[in-house]
Amino acid sequence: AGEPAEEMGVAGETVWHVKVMTEEQVEVLRKQISIYGALCEQLAEMHRAIAAHRGSLAGMRLGNPYCDDDPHGGHHRITARHRWTPTHMQLQILESIFYQGDGTPGKQRIEDITVELSQYGQISETSVYNWFQNRRARLKRKQQGASSLPPNNGESEPEAADEESPTDKRPRSDGPPQQQSMSM
Amino acid sequence: AGEPAEEMGVAGETVWHVKVMTEEQVEVLRKQISIYGALCEQLAEMHRAIAAHRGSLAGMRLGNPYCDDDPHGGHHRITARHRWTPTHMQLQILESIFYQGDGTPGKQRIEDITVELSQYGQISETSVYNWFQNRRARLKRKQQGASSLPPNNGESEPEAADEESPTDKRPRSDGPPQQQSMSM
DNA sequence: AATATATGAATGAACG
DNA sequence: CGTTCATTCATATATT
Secondary structure: OOOOOOOOOEOOEOOOOOOEEEHHHHHHHHHHHHHHHHHHHHHHHHHHHHHHHHHHOOOOOOOOOOOOOOOOOOOOOOOOOOOOOOOHHHHHHHHHHHHOOOOOOOHHHHHHHHHHHHHHOOOOHHHHHHHHHHHHHHHHHHHHHHHHOOOOOOOOOOOOOOOOOOOOOOOOOOOOOOOOOOOO | OOOOOOOOOOOOOOOOOEEEOOHHHHHHHHHHHHHHHHHHHHHHHHHHHHHHHHOOOOOOOOOOOOOOOOOOOOOOOOOOOOOOOOOHHHHHHHHHHHHOOOOOOOHHHHHHHHHHHHHHOOOOHHHHHHHHHHHHHHHHHHHHHHHHOOOOOOOOOOOOOOOOOOOOOOOOOOOOOOOOOOOO
């Protein structure tokens, strides 16, 4: 209840963008994430083996969310529409492969990955292909944007929305500059 | 021991090339962590299952906070992120630009607009890009829906038929979303 | 407060 | 491959 709200320090100039990391730290994090990926994969495999053997158990809970063919893996409701939605596990594996630096996977690699991911939900080679394409494209775009335009977004004017349009198209109450603060 | 101790955390002349993470980068990391959070939850549940099985099985299962309590929102959400809200001035400028017929604002144009809008509040290129994308998409959707679908569409469930589109949406791919040949 | 709507953001899929 | 479209999700705002 008694939260100090925010660091509205001086004149609303909040320094929220100060996560400083060295390149090496970022790299280490990525590597660790990759390692976690492999570990989780192995653990999932182990779990599948165990789950297959525990059929004779008593009133154990059946239908685990990570071993059955739940295509949405607890992500959202049954969005089994037209668009493929990766399972958490599938996403994890894809990210791991992506971060391992193998770059653009060939057709054979795509097939391989598809087979592997099929254990965790419905998936097609096209989806895998699209995923890698999108991933690469968006990463590139992000890096480009970051390099060409540093994140020094116009913060110079803490408040500028003081006008009121006479012919306002859409009533939108313009509140104070709610700054985005991350709590990580 | 033989720790390299490369991080001379003491305040001083730290020589490492300081790299400031952008919001997006932080977000990527947080998403990864979020994914692993979910995986760890699942693994913990697995561990509980196995442990219970080994000890006193049969009905050991109790209110598991990991799998069964949440109907559909079982996804972890660290996304305490706030989203950008355009200022009145920003909105006006955006609408003006949109009405100027520049249907497709190129990447360069996006940067330009971003710089201009930065004078009226915090904004990023991504937000501008998203704004135009959404603007176009929703305008098109409104026009489409209004022309061929009168508002007597009293359908409580916005999803009942798997048809593509009554009108001409776009010659999208047909058939099941599986087994589709790709070209690479 | 609960629900409805508006809309920023994310992303799978398609186009050129 | 880079860009764009279409759909969905999450959240801010409005309404009751």
